[in-house]
Amino acid sequence: MSLLQEAFQELRRVEKISIHLEALKFKISDQKKEVKRQEKILQKETIDLDKLGKMSLVNLFVKVMGNKEAALEKERQEYLMAFLEYEAAANLLQSLIEERDKLKKEKSALFGADKRYASMLKETELQLKISNKTIGNKIRKSEERLNNFLALSKEIEEAI
Secondary structure: OOHHHHHHHHHHHHHHHHHHHHHHHHHHHHHHHHHHHHHHHHHHHHHHHHHHHOOOHHHHHHHHHOOHHHHHHHHHHHHHHHHHHHHHHHHHHHHHHHHHHHHHHHHHHOOOHHHHHHHHHHHHHHHHHHHOHHHHHHHHHHHHHHHHHHHHHHHHHHHO
8 A cells, every 4th residue: 555545544534533523422422311311210219229128107008018028129120220221321421432532542643644645645746747747737737627616616606
């Protein structure tokens, strides 16, 4: 692979990382909300379990009715489910944050990829113009057409 191709691949990687980081930003935000929601559910289940375990009017009522053990087991199961869901949400959030940090580090390692690619492209173009007059003329004509197209495009945009 040539240096120009490597520089192009780095440039594409930076673009892909940027897109992925933007998507991760929203995923992390959503996951933080989910963790908070699961945390509230877990707190509620903890309170319910504590209430049933302590002496209270509800506890006395359940005990008199003879369903205390069944009610306590139900509350334990609800607490366990809430705990597991909270843990899963928190672990996913942590994974997303780690992925984001890894991508940021990779992107910073590729800092300047766009400038390296543009520089190498200009250098390659200059070498082609010098080494082969036919190709050089074709490049100049293509550049002229591109500049004319860009100017026309700008005029149309301004007219709209």
